[in-house]
Amino acid sequence: MNKSLRPADPEMIAADLALAIHEHRLAPGTKLSEDEVAEIYGVSRTQIRAALQKLAHDRLVELKRNRGAYVAQPSVREAREVFEARALLEPRTARSAAERITDDDLAALQRHIDEEHAAIREGEAGRALYLSGQFHLEIARIADQATIAEFITQLVARSSLIIALYWQRRGALCESHAHHALMRAFAARDGVLAEDLMRGHLLDLVSSLDLRNRSSAPASLREALSG
Amino acid sequence: MNKSLRPADPEMIAADLALAIHEHRLAPGTKLSEDEVAEIYGVSRTQIRAALQKLAHDRLVELKRNRGAYVAQPSVREAREVFEARALLEPRTARSAAERITDDDLAALQRHIDEEHAAIREGEAGRALYLSGQFHLEIARIADQATIAEFITQLVARSSLIIALYWQRRGALCESHAHHALMRAFAARDGVLAEDLMRGHLLDLVSSLDLRNRSSAPASLREALSG
DNA sequence: TAAAACAGGATTGTATACGATTGTGTCGAC
DNA sequence: GTCGACACAATCGTATACAATCCTGTTTTA
Incomplete structure (x- = not known):
């Protein structure tokens, strides 16, 4: 793990672990032994x-x-x-954001997208996924809704786990297209359009997943042995 | 606190404390000393x-x-x-609930309302408030959305604190009227109506609060000494 | 007299030690 | 040979002890 910057308190450790999960450096199902993790962080x-x-x-x-x-x-x-929860929270939040966005916010969002592209170009898929999530979070921040932003933080992180388990498409490019379109809506301060785009973006995400029913817990193993 | 049924593990202790907060037996700002609470629960x-x-x-x-x-x-x-977050989550959830509610669910909801009335009649305002929150939660459960239900659980509990701080109306009767109307919509399986009623109900709740800006942190003391 | 420095007490933060529970491997019986 | 029981190892759950921090009341000084 990140031995370089050694987090000292539980909150930072949790954040570091969450980042590792978000970036797919820790796979679903990985055991996090207390002793082992404790030694890694030196606490x-x-x-x-x-x-x-x-x-x-x-x-x-x-x-x-x-x-x-x-x-x-x-x-x-x-x-x-x-994704049901995200569908309820994010479109309306995007609308609020579009209606109150400042030029500074726009610039920050653009930098976000640029970073995301850079990560994709350099093949850092995990980091790109993380940044993609941060884009969604940033929108909630711009909408000035800290409470909703917290929920979205959690939902985005869980979405990362879901993607790790159920993603079926090859290219992740569709993502950045959607984010670009949203950017344009924000730049135009078009709340209704932003709301629609976000709704569609989330639907696209779900339809990129393979959510056919299968036993949930053993996931990969059960699947591997059933054919 | 509830010394009668002595919770043993942290989860039960947290639930017991949460209930006390929800029922206004613990006021906002009350200090929860670790030693003190530990002795109360005997752990x-x-x-x-x-x-x-x-x-x-x-x-x-x-x-x-x-x-x-x-x-x-x-x-x-x-x-x-x-309440912004609740406004995004609950109306649509009520709609889903109305569209899939079973007769058993209806009966359970009715029992909930009856309990709420009984609590009001007996002057147990705290318990009535708690049951009122549980009504909202039950709807999310009926909609079969566990994730959203968790968010609503948290939001309802926080609403209880908000009510403790900012409630300005005398009668809590308006509550049960709204819940009755919702019940009728559920019984009729009218999702659109349920959604509208829930939206209105939440707006009513907010407008029953005194949310004029004032210093937030010291709240009661600052308020008490300013006049 | 008022403000600042200091000391005492109380409360939380952290580590460690011990007990309890679970999973696994081996041995024996059928 | 297979199934079941037992014992061991590993890991988590809980309590307690000690260290660090903060608040309060007192003392000292300008």
């Missing part, structure tokens, strides 16, 4: 437990009593629900 | 810390570093945001 288990609890609350890790913490493996059901 | 500080962390994540308590845990005092800003 006691106490702080690791706090960090894992926070991540468990955000549904990024699953805490199995007396058995340890594992990176979550969202079920197909949960995947649908996460 | 060590370790478990209390875990419970408080969970409540802090749900924004029901505020954790001040090296200073302790306090029952949260949502600012006016936060109050608005909470």
